[in-house]
Amino acid sequence: MWRVCGVWWVERWMFGRVIRLDFRLTWPEVNFTLPKGYHTMTELRDRMIQDMKLAGLVDGTRREYLRAVRQLAAYYMVPPDRLTERQVQEYILYVRDDLGVAKGTFAPLLAGLKFFYLNTLGYEWALFTKKKCASPARNACPTSAAMTIAGV
Secondary structure, three states: OEEEOOEEEEEEEEOOEEEEEEEEOOOOOOOOOOOOOOOOHHHHHHHHHHHHHHOOOOHHHHHHHHHHHHHHHHHHOOOHHHOOHHHHHHHHHHHHHHOOOOHHHHHHHHHHHHHHHHHHOOOOOHHHHOOOOOOOOOOOOHHHHHHHHHOO
């Protein structure tokens, strides 16, 4: 197979003659515009990078946060701004419980998704904004705390 000026051809012997088969690359012209409210992945990525720079995050952290959002979008094969809170929650639970990733891997993933949805998109999802439950006291007896405070 040879290539000259963007044209590929193959010369084949058929019935005692050389036949040249040309393969010309043609690209269809596509005029595609996104519906109102949709963003391209590049636009979202650029917005997130700008927000992370404004927040003062270092390069390594920015890479991890971008990876978290990219993996989420790849999992659902949908732009991340089109996902529901429930879908994101299911993905987080899938990564944590089904895949069983280590805490050191899970923490940046969760932080990256939280940054993207809260800071870049401005969503006020309870998944990322609700307070976490306080850890239970070591001793469940309420009088032991009062006695400790009183110095008894």
